[in-house]
Amino acid sequence: MAAIKPSVPKGTRDFSPAEMVKRNYIFDTIKSVFRKYGYQQIETPTMENLSTLTGKYGDEGDKLIFKVLNSGDYLAKANEQALTTRNSNLATSSISEKALRYDLTVPFARYVVMHQNEITMPFKRFQVQPVWRADRPQKGRYREFYQCDADVVGSDSLLNEAEFIMIYDEALSNLGLKDFTIKINNRKILSGIAEIIGKPELIIDMTVAIDKLDKIGLNGVVNELMEKGFTREDIDKLEPIILLEGTNYDKLHKLRHILASSETGLKGCHELEEIFEYINNIKLHRATLELDITLARGLNYYTGSIFEVKTNEAAMGSIGGGGRYDDLTGMFGLKGLTGAGISFGADRIYDVLQELELFPEGSNQTTKVLICTFDKGGEVYALPLLQQLRAEGVNTELYPSGTKIKKQFDYANNKNVPYVIVIGSDEIESGHLTFKNMTTGEQEKLTVNQILAKVK
Amino acid sequence: MAAIKPSVPKGTRDFSPAEMVKRNYIFDTIKSVFRKYGYQQIETPTMENLSTLTGKYGDEGDKLIFKVLNSGDYLAKANEQALTTRNSNLATSSISEKALRYDLTVPFARYVVMHQNEITMPFKRFQVQPVWRADRPQKGRYREFYQCDADVVGSDSLLNEAEFIMIYDEALSNLGLKDFTIKINNRKILSGIAEIIGKPELIIDMTVAIDKLDKIGLNGVVNELMEKGFTREDIDKLEPIILLEGTNYDKLHKLRHILASSETGLKGCHELEEIFEYINNIKLHRATLELDITLARGLNYYTGSIFEVKTNEAAMGSIGGGGRYDDLTGMFGLKGLTGAGISFGADRIYDVLQELELFPEGSNQTTKVLICTFDKGGEVYALPLLQQLRAEGVNTELYPSGTKIKKQFDYANNKNVPYVIVIGSDEIESGHLTFKNMTTGEQEKLTVNQILAKVK
Numbered sequence: 001m002a003a004i005k006p007s008v009p010k011g012t013r014d015f016s017p018a019e020m021v022k023r024n025y026i027f028d029t030i031k032s033v034f035r036k037y038g039y040q041q042i043e044t045p046t047m048e049n050l051s052t053l054t055g056k057y058g059d060e061g062d063k064l065i066f067k068v069l070n071s072g073d074y075l076a077k078a079n080e081q082a083l084t085t086r087n088s089n090l091a092t093s094s095i096s097e098k099a100l101r102y103d104l105t106v107p108f109a110r111y112v113v114m115h116q117n118e119i120t121m122p123f124k125r126f127q128v129q130p131v132w133r134a135d136r137p138q139k140g141r142y143r144e145f146y147q148c149d150a151d152v153v154g155s156d157s158l159l160n161e162a163e164f165i166m167i168y169d170e171a172l173s174n175l176g177l178k179d180f181t182i183k184i185n186n187r188k189i190l191s192g193i194a195e196i197i198g199k200p201e202l203i204i205d206m207t208v209a210i211d212k213l214d215k216i217g218l219n220g221v222v223n224e225l226m227e228k229g230f231t232r233e234d235i236d237k238l239e240p241i242i243l244l245e246g247t248n249y250d251k252l253h254k255l256r257h258i259l260a261s262s263e264t265g266l267k268g269c270h271e272l273e274e275i276f277e278y279i280n281n282i283k284l285h286r287a288t289l290e291l292d293i294t295l296a297r298g299l300n301y302y303t304g305s306i307f308e309v310k311t312n313e314a315a316m317g318s319i320g321g322g323g324r325y326d327d328l329t330g331m332f333g334l335k336g337l338t339g340a341g342i343s344f345g346a347d348r349i350y351d352v353l354q355e356l357e358l359f360p361e362g363s364n365q366t367t368k369v370l371i372c373t374f375d376k377g378g379e380v381y382a383l384p385l386l387q388q389l390r391a392e393g394v395n396t397e398l399y400p401s402g403t404k405i406k407k408q409f410d411y412a413n414n415k416n417v418p419y420v421i422v423i424g425s426d427e428i429e430s431g432h433l434t435f436k437n438m439t440t441g442e443q444e445k446l447t448v449n450q451i452l453a454k455v456k
Numbered sequence: 457m458a459a460i461k462p463s464v465p466k467g468t469r470d471f472s473p474a475e476m477v478k479r480n481y482i483f484d485t486i487k488s489v490f491r492k493y494g495y496q497q498i499e500t501p502t503m504e505n506l507s508t509l510t511g512k513y514g515d516e517g518d519k520l521i522f523k524v525l526n527s528g529d530y531l532a533k534a535n536e537q538a539l540t541t542r543n544s545n546l547a548t549s550s551i552s553e554k555a556l557r558y559d560l561t562v563p564f565a566r567y568v569v570m571h572q573n574e575i576t577m578p579f580k581r582f583q584v585q586p587v588w589r590a591d592r593p594q595k596g597r598y599r600e601f602y603q604c605d606a607d608v609v610g611s612d613s614l615l616n617e618a619e620f621i622m623i624y625d626e627a628l629s630n631l632g633l634k635d636f637t638i639k640i641n642n643r644k645i646l647s648g649i650a651e652i653i654g655k656p657e658l659i660i661d662m663t664v665a666i667d668k669l670d671k672i673g674l675n676g677v678v679n680e681l682m683e684k685g686f687t688r689e690d691i692d693k694l695e696p697i698i699l700l701e702g703t704n705y706d707k708l709h710k711l712r713h714i715l716a717s718s719e720t721g722l723k724g725c726h727e728l729e730e731i732f733e734y735i736n737n738i739k740l741h742r743a744t745l746e747l748d749i750t751l752a753r754g755l756n757y758y759t760g761s762i763f764e765v766k767t768n769e770a771a772m773g774s775i776g777g778g779g780r781y782d783d784l785t786g787m788f789g790l791k792g793l794t795g796a797g798i799s800f801g802a803d804r805i806y807d808v809l810q811e812l813e814l815f816p817e818g819s820n821q822t823t824k825v826l827i828c829t830f831d832k833g834g835e836v837y838a839l840p841l842l843q844q845l846r847a848e849g850v851n852t853e854l855y856p857s858g859t860k861i862k863k864q865f866d867y868a869n870n871k872n873v874p875y876v877i878v879i880g881s882d883e884i885e886s887g888h889l890t891f892k893n894m895t896t897g898e899q900e901k902l903t904v905n906q907i908l909a910k911v912k
Contacts, residue, residue: 006566006788009503009554014567016574017496017581024497036846038823038853038871040473041480045600046502046556046586047465047522066503069523069552071590075544083539088531096525098465100502110462111470118472120870122856125473130502134527144501157856159835166843281839332462367494379615383737387622390492397494400578400613414576415494 011135011143021366022350022359023146026175027128030148030344033171034126037163039150042125044107047098054099056106056331064133066143067096100132104149105328105341112153113332121154140347151341153329158271161305161324162278164342165289168309168320173285175349176358179312180319181288185295186272187302187323189255192265193241193293196258197234206230207296210242214294218242241293248276248291255293271304301325307342314352319345362418369396369455370417372408376401378423385421385433385448394455412438419455467591467599477819478806479602482631483584486604486800489627490582493619495606498581500563503554510555512562512787520590523552556588560605561784561797568609569788577610596803607797609785614727617761617780618734620798621745624765624776629741631805632814635768636775637744641751642728643758643779645711648721649697649749652714653690662686663752666698670750674698697749704732704747711749727760757781763798770808775801818874825852825911826873828864832857834879841877841889841904850911868894875911 008014015023031041053065070077074095082091101107104127112119128148137143150167152160161184168182194203205228209221216224221242222235230238241258244251252269259265272291279289297306304324311319322342329337353359369389371382379401389396397417399408405422412420422434432445435454446454464470471479487497509521526533530551538547557563560583568575584604593599606623608616624638650659661684665677672680677698678691686694697714700707708725715721728747735745753762760780767775778798785793809815825845827838835857845852853873855864861878868876878890888901891910902910 006508006570007505008501008566008570009505012501012503014501014571015499016571017498020497020499035822036849036851038826038851040822040871041476042473043471043476045464045468045470046588047468047600049463049465052462063527066527067525068556069525069548071519071522073544075538075542075547078542082531083542086531086534086539088529091531092525100524110464114462114464115470115472120867122867124853132502144503155856157858159854159856163854170846277836278839281836282843366491366496370494380733380737383734387738390626393492395492395494397580398615398619400611400615402613411576411578415496 009143011137011141013142013144017366018364021363022353023346025359025363026346026349026353027146027148029174030171030346031126031128033167033174034150036170037124037150037167039124039126039152042108042111042127043129044101044104044111044127046101046130048101048107048110050093050097050099052110053102053106057102061102064135065102066100066132066134067092068098068100070095070097101129102133103131104129104147104343105151106331108149108151109328110332112337113329113334116334122152122160123154124150124152126150140351142347146346148344148346149341150343151339153337153339156338158274158305159278160340161271161275164307164322164340165275165279165284165287166282167342168307169284169287171344172287172309172311172319172349175353176356177311177313177352178286179288180286181290181310181312183290183292183295183308183310184272184275185292185306186268186304187306188264188268188271188304189259189293190268190296192259192262192268193238195262195264197230197237199230199234202229204300206238210238210294211296213242244293248272248289251291251293252276268304275305297321297323301328303327305340311352314355316348316352317345319348319352321345365416365418367395367397367415367417369394369419369421370408370412370415371396371398371421371423372405372412373399373401373423374405374425377425378428381428382421382423385451388448388452389455392452392456409438421451465599467593467597469598469600473822474820477822478809478815479802481815481819482802482805482809483602483604485630486627486802487582487584489623489630490606492626493580493606493623495580495582495608498564498567498583499585500557500560500567500583502557502586504557504563504566506549506553506555508566509558509562513558517558521558522556522588522590523548524554524556526551526553557585558589559587560585560603560799561607562787564605564607565784566788568793569785569790572790578608578616579610580606580608582606596807598803602802604800604802605797606799607795609793609795612794614730614761615734616796617727617731620763620778620796621731621735621743622738622740623798624763625740625743627800628743628765628767628775628805631809632812633767633769633808634742635744636742637746637766637768639746639748639751639764639766640728640731641748641762642724642760643762644720644724644727644760645715645749646724646752648715648718648724649694651718651720653686653693655686655690658685660756662694666694666750667752669698700749704728704745707747707749708732724760731761753777753779757784759783761796767808770811772804772808773801775804775808777801821872821874823851823853823871823873825850825875825877826864826868826871827852827854827877827879828861828868829855829857829879830861830881833881834884837884838877838879841907844904844908845911848908848912865894877907 079094130144130146132144190207194200194206209224213221256269302323303326306323308318309320324340326338328339373379382398386398420436427433435446436443535550586600586602588600646663650656650662665680669677712725758779759782762779764774765776780796782794784795829835838854842854876892883889891902892899
């Protein structure tokens with residue numbers, strides 16, 4: 001067989017041992033907070049029926065779904081016309097029935113509907129699995145990446161929203177972040193604003209534009225609004241709303257005044273206030289909670305609260321987001337089930353922790369002790385000690401003999417092993433083993449019991 | 457949108473919260489043993505280049521690889537002739553460049569070659585990820601399932617084989633299995649046998665046949681051998697070898713005698729003996745190590761030791777297997793790198809633990825305390841207690857108020873929550889909260905500090 005120069009598909013990644021330790025640290029920290037809050041893990045298959053996914057992410061999204069070719073003689077059932085005219089779009093459904101998961105939300109909705117009789121409501125689930133999108137790969141954007149979601153369905157209580165704020169606060173504080181902002185807004189307030197301006201039909205254009213305030217500034221937003229059909233008069237009403245300042249309660253007070261004639265808008269204000277009230281009764285660790293009226297988020301299925309999380313310690317887009325959606329399972333025939341959920345952006349959190357050097361020290365040490373020997377006799381002598389150390393829970397390796405001691409030490413250094421035990425004939429005779437601290441270079445002769453006491 | 461009756465693709469599965477807890481228990485137990493032995497985790501992408509996978513699993517295997525359709529206008533570059541003649545096989549490589557991982561071994565080989573300059577040899581890696589095969593689904597056989605592998609490359613020391621035996625022993629003992637057998641054999645011994653019979657060219661047919669001794673008995677094996685071209689005389693030589701009995705050393709002693717004229721066969725015996733010697737210097741927990749000359753395993757790339765693990769407590773095929781291969785990375789142009797590896801059959805282990813009721817008690821309890829209230833006032837009163845319990849590491853939930861207490865208790869029971877705290881107006885006034893043990897039904901009035909002491 002000719003040698004193939006190996007590579008991975010573009011936009012996908014291998015994760016090395018050092019990267020895996022750090023990734024696991026992030027996932028484990030977040031998962032343990034999810035569990036602490038009563039969220040339970042599920043997993044769904046990598047492949048879903050294509051029909052389950054199609055039409056859920058818009059036309060652009062549909063194009064980005066990776067389709068899996070049917071097994072066997074798939075062309076036998078291929079659409080004749082599609083083949084002769086080379087119409088890829090038309091051909092797809094005739095040669096592909098399955099596709100790769102595009103996000104965790106639609107599979108979750110499918111799961112809830114399929115398993116509705118086994119589930120106790122409110123159902124609080126978390127899910128940490130990869131998703132795939134045929135996006136053009138670029139810095140920080142991959143074709144395979146993990147999502148890390150917690151959702152609750154079957155409860156309209158705003159306590160759930162308050163708990164999401166607490167989850168973000170606890171998880172990100174546990175990861176060592178010291179200064180981050182949880183932005184909150186409410187789709188009903190955005191609807192209310194569009195309503196009082198008298199342009200409810202332009203709500204999407206409006207939210208898309210004001211969502212960009214951070215990036216393109218007030219002038220940019222105004223220009224975009226004018227292009228989309230808002231008048232100067234509309235903008236005069238919008239401007240003070242967009243530029244609202246003060247504490248969350250100040251903003252809420254002003255919004256109530258502005259939205260006085262919009263029932264929907266006032267409902268949004270009321271929801272926000274209730275969430276603030278919950279949060280006032282607990283103590284946030286490191287998070288700042290900020291009402292941000294420009295927060296819109298792209299996803300159109302949100303109907304109530306919207307969240308987005310940003311770190312203030314590093315230049316980075318949002319590291320989390322979510323919100324409430326009122327009819328997620330409707331697409332699978334189960335109507336009237338409300339839900340809310342949040343997501344952590346694990347890849348971005350990784351980059352932030354890396355930049356701020358927040359990964360725990362020693363997280364690159366996976367083996368604690370390496371035993372080095374010179375020959376088979378040393379190896380055999382070492383075996384009971386090896387087993388004893390492992391029985392004490394100490395990650396220990398015995399380097400296969402017959403290799404120069406220098407190379408064995410290199411192995412320890414490359415693997416960041418902090419302690420090395422050397423067993424030669426002197427050591428076997430005296431029962432005092434050479435114990436070396438690889439960080440300080442210190443070396444001493446110790447009995448097995450002394451070594452056990454040191455490394456435990 | 458019309459309601460779709462939701463389902464998952466055949467051969468794939470959803471995992472419920474209860475199943476996930478059990479699956480995590482198995483994976484975490486095995487992973488922690490891998491780590492203790494110095495194996496480091498890596499992950500590789502779900503999709504590999506189709507060229508990386510093709511030709512590595514035989515013609516039958518190639519057919520079972522799930523191919524991913526190219527994104528965009530994939531028919532534009534489709535093979536003209538393949539489309540007009542509807543030749544699926546011919547078409548595939550022109551419309552699909554990527555495929556789903558079929559096992560963890562080939563991606564590992566690809567990883568080692570691609571990252572050879574970052575890796576310290578011997579490289580000990582473990583990997584726990586799903587793989588996909590377009591097999592016909594049946595009981596216990598899925599199209600998506602997890603593999604759980606540990607491999608070492610760059611060390612020909614038989615210490616690695618001894619460590620694999622120790623890993624199986626420790627991991628399966630930790631999972632609660634009390635009686636299981638690690639079968640060991642060596643491809644060189646099988647070669648030696650074919651050699652002394654004078655039919656080295658029939659080694660595959662021979663090993664395939666004797667591998668079935670368990671299933672089809674001696675007569676079945678003899679018939680199959682005759683069909684494949686072995687003579688009565690050959691079988692007279694083979695029979696006593698197949699039926700070897702006694703201790704491992706007895707068998708080894710007899711084999712040495714039988715294989716006296718085969719250099720390869722004797723080398724196999726020597727390797728086995730060295731492994732036994734290592735194991736004699738440690739204490740196995742629950743495993744029995746058994747030299748089984750009929751053990752062949754299907755994979756042709758093994759060149760030295762072969763392993764297979766069976767439980768003796770339940771009727772179940774092998775729950776693990778592996779062996780040494782001498783040139784795995786050769787297919788990607790890196791020659792002469794020896795390796796050895798083992799795999800755990802997680803789905804089968806799951807079924808065994810389920811049958812033997814070996815999952816730890818309380819493993820279905822993910823939330824420890826549920827706080828129940830009657831109204832908003834109770835909720836707000838409960839929030840600091842909720843936060844306090846969580847700060848102590850106790851998984852705690854606050855049920856959103858406004859639901860009948862009976863339904864809140866049902867929620868606790870369905871979720872196997874062992875303790876419930878009830879906060880009504882009496883409780884708020886007195887500061888003595890109702891604390892209910894859901895297992896015994898016992899109920900008492902306790903202060904917050906008393907509750908903390910109870911549940912911690």
